Amino acid sequence: MVRYTFTMLAEHHQQLRRSLLRDENEYGALLLCGRSRQIDPWTGAVEERALVREVVDLPAEAFLERTPTSLSWSTTPLFNLAKKAMAKDFAICIAHSHPGNSLFFSAWDDVADKESFEIVFGRMDTERPHFALVMDRSGEFLVRSYASSLTPHNAELVRVIGDRFQIRYPGRDRTANPLEFDRQSRAFGARSTEDLAHLRVGIVGCGGTGSAIASLLARSGVSHFLLIDPDRVDITNLNRLHFATRSDAIARRHKVDVVGDAIAQIGLARSVVRLKAHVDSPECRDALRACDLVFGCTDDHLGRNYLNRLAYFYMIPVIDLGVLIEPNERGGYDSFDGRVTVVQPGYTCQVCRQLISPQKMLEEGMERNDPVRYDQYRRAGYVVGGADPSPAVVTLTTEIAAVAVNELLHRLTGFRGAQGHCAERLRRFDRIKDSDMVPGGKRNPDCPLCALRKYDGRGDMTPFLNQS
């Protein structure tokens, strides 16, 4: 079985609404989509995910007939888009509206879609699926996929990514509110709890912040976890690593096993996938691409850079967090901060926010691949970062983890109101008043990721994430 899913940015959703819902008659548009194909590690099924890159608005002349319940259009725009899509193996999504507020694919749609996708498959020498979308008067929409057999399959999940994070899936609102989450549902509604249970959430780095995130998410109702971390517990982790015990440190157990076993034992999560690897190693690719969103809890620059690219290429929001405590010689602190940064198309990337240092990436690469040479460099004074471990305090790593999880909860529920989202939040732990700051996030005008937006929804390509 193939699991079909669909991701669209809120800005494209808005554009599509404007285009399709212009009057009382049906209207059509075409979408160009990147693709993501991976094994979903929670089910073992293949997932085919469409990532909308572009909404092609069609002129009124493209339509031969428009009525409140029917639409017929010229095949020329579809021919042209298929030609464009073929070069990069993009998917095409054929969208139309049902302004009479009927959110389903009609028998007429079945016939029309089949004819259209026959044309698309005839033009493109690939077996990969294409998609169809129908939108009702309120802007809600349904998606289904067409493989080359021309049999439709409903999308199991639809994501709309913007300042809010919205998901849709069959059966939403039909399940009972579980008693375990009764008190939370009284705050946020049962639907939010249900949404959380549907999300596939990656946690990259299972140290102080990552283990706190895992604990908070499990108690909030997240049910599908992916934990990635190559490290093992040692005795110096016990001051902040939630769930870790002295015997875990003595046995040098993997952090993902300590955290994974613990959240499984709470008895709320359904499935915890663990990978004992660096996030940028090829074995993590499928699992990461199968996520709906990712918490970046790693303090290495290679890992942060990798997730930064993933967020744009695959339109998977990354909520990155970190704590920076730097004591100085005068008995004070140069910084005493926690940070939560949301990375996704439309937002400033972490390279432009100067959270990723190319020099540090070089050093980390050398340390990993050529430890002897790295040690020579370090002793010769070439390495920027000190060899000493950085300060870490459990209350602060846990506090910033709660800020990060609340950012997700707001994006799902809207509990902070219309302007409650925050792309980057800096918390000064050493302040009482004005402790939170919101940095502006200036973009480098040449940044291919967040300024030129070359890779929004680019999806699968060689080399992966266009980096070798």
Ligand SMILES: [Zn+2]
């Ligand atoms: Zn229709």
Ligand SMILES: [Zn+2]
């Ligand atoms: Zn950028």
